Amino acid sequence: MRLDRFLFFIRLLKSRTQAQALLEEGRTRIDGRRVEKTSETVRVGATITLPLRGAVRVIRVLSLPVRRGPSPEARACYEELGVDDQDGAA
Known part of the structure; x- marks a missing residue:
């Protein structure tokens, strides 16, 4: 699955255009x-590290979504491994 589509389907970003820009x-x-x-x-099984909303997010892909479904369905597709403030205050 394309990364921009994945980020949109798991609801980390509101549109594929935003995902592509990021x-x-x-x-x-x-x-x-x-x-x-x-x-x-x-x-x-892939680990994705990305800057998002003033923090660096680290997620592990658990499954590939087939659609942009409700939040609980999207959340089941990844595991949050960590969030680091970019300001240095972690």
């Missing part, structure tokens, strides 16, 4: 490797 900044990583394009492939 990925184009070049600060997102999959398994420690910098994401070069918005169509980067996401697989189950």
